[in-house]
Every structure is written in structure tokens, then in C-alpha cells.
Amino acid sequence: MSKFKKKQDGGVPAINTASLPDIVFMLLFFFMVATVMRDSTLKIENKLPSASEVEKLEKKNLVMYIYVGKPSKNYKKQYGTEARIQLNDKFAEVTDIAAFIAAERADKREEERPFLITSLKVDKKANMGIVGDIKQELRKVNALKINYASIRNMSN
């Protein structure tokens, strides 16, 4: 009788999958942390222009978004084909911006308010008329820090 038994060759031994849940959980936690739920569904076309001299927006919770662009397919009948403003989930007029900024400001803590930035996410095909109106409106409510959202493009 030999001490070392020859292995019986009964096919390939099964791989131990006990650590599989751990691996999956690790991935799961990564994506849970990295996920940013979009807080508004876009009802407009929003293709941003590209630029090279861009800066990163640091504090996400201190950013107010104003979207501008042509209404997307489903809304064309109702809202026409001219570029429109979208605030949160709704189409809005230029005159609604003041109220929107006031509401956003009221949401934030007092010490954070001076650092609020308005990010203008404007479709590159929109014309400057509407953007000029928005800027004028922002000046009226003293929201002077703005950011023209654009896609980073180092080549140009």
C-alpha cells in the first residue's frame, strides 16, 4: 500500500466559487458609489460644444444646471422647433430663471450660497440670442458665476 494514492482521474475538479459573491459585491459597491443618478430627464437635444481650455466642476452639489436646446422628437409638436430652456424636469421661459435660482439657493446652506455656480448646458446649434437672455436674467439675480459646459477636447 503506497502512502501517496494516485489521484483518480474523474474529470476536471470543480472550481471553488465561494469567493464569487465577494468579487461581485466589490464591483457592486464600486458602481453604487460611482453612480450619479441623473436628476432630470432631458426633454431637449443637448449636444455640447467642445473646447480645450476647460476646467473641471469641482463640487457637484453646488452646481445649478440650465439646459437649452431644441425640443426632442416627442415634444416637437407641442413646443415647436426653436431652442427652449429646461429647468429641472420642465420646459421654462426666460422669466422663470429668477425663481429657479431663488429656489436652488434656498435649498443650500447659507455658507454654501456664495459658491454656487450656474452651469449652462447649451446645445451647440442653439443661437446666442437665448443665451444672452439667460445671462441677462442671471445678472439680475446676481448669480454671476457661470460655466459654459463643454466637452473636453485637447486636440484643438
Add this chain to the structure above:
Amino acid sequence: MAKRAAPEVNAGSMADIAFLLLIFFLVTTTMEKDWGINRKLPPMEDSQEDVIIKQKNIFTVLLNGKDQLQVEDELMQVKDLRAAAVEFLDNGGGTNADGEKCNYCKGKRNPKSSDHPDKAIISLKNERQTSYGFYISVQNELVGAYNVLRNRRALEIGPQKGFRGMDFLEMQKNSKPSSTWIGNKKKLKELISQIKLEYPMKLSEVQ
């Protein structure tokens, strides 16, 4: 009766549950990259006081409704704008408000162009029909012109202050509280504001 051991819970389906959640988050994740050009709007002022600025200190950039660019009364391509703006800002043909000459300018010192970076103003005007994409590309070139000059200046005076081989944008990145750069951030911030003073961004938009 003997005490029975609690039956073991079958953990075989744990992986399936975790996978389900994982796939959900994979699908909903949008790695948002929020980049953009930061600008500051001028505050609303009630008193409209007219400041007299010499014509030679103003660099007029006009965008018309057909997405054409006119710089100082001449048509120009967007790709040439940055160089033209750098030449104007860096001219240093005269003195600033305190009567000092620009000793760091490397321009042609043309008396017909801007006096001092401190006085040089870029005036941007657009029409309502100008497309936003075009406006941003022009805005990008003008901000780029300032960055070119500031970067150059940073590489020049950085080594004296102990910040070798860092251009202006890198300095700004390193001075942020969130950066992992090790060094004297306070001193770096002072240097940044000095460079900003030497090449102030005076980009005015005409309504």
C-alpha cells in the same frame, strides 16, 4: 430531545442576487464628466459711468449671425484668433495706470497697439443669430490666449519661487485643496494671484 443545530442557510444564490444589483447599477451609471469654461458675469450696475478707454487698448471681436469672425475690422479664421489676441495682450507699447512699463512683455511694443496687459481689453460682441458652438470656440481661443501668456510667465518666474517646471494651469490644479500635490500651497497661491495680476483677464462682452 436533543437540541438541533440551526440548519445552514444556502448561500448559493447570493451571487445571483449580487449580480442582479450589479447589473442594475452598471446600467444606470453615467460617469458624468462636467467640464466647462468658467466665466464671471459683470454685476448689474445702476450707475452707468462711461470710462474713456483709448481705442488702441481695445481688441474688438465681432461674431455675426452667419458665424463669421471679425477682429479689429478684418475677417479672421478662428484658428488665427489665439495668436492675434496674444500679440495684442503682450504688446506692452506703453505704460500702465501707475506709469510703469511692462517689463515682462515680449511683444513688439508697437505704440499703435495696447499699452500694457493691465489696460488691454478684449471686447466680444455677438449677434442673436450667432450659434452657440461658434461662440464657445471663440471664447475658448480667447481664454486660451490668456492661458498661453500666463503659462509662459509661470514657467519664467516659477523657478525663482521654487516651483520649477510647472505651468500656470498645473499650478492652479496643484493649489486646489483636493489635490495631492505636496508643497507649499499658500506660497503657490500667492504666485498664482501675482501672475493673474500681471495678465488680468479683461474680457468684456457687449450686450
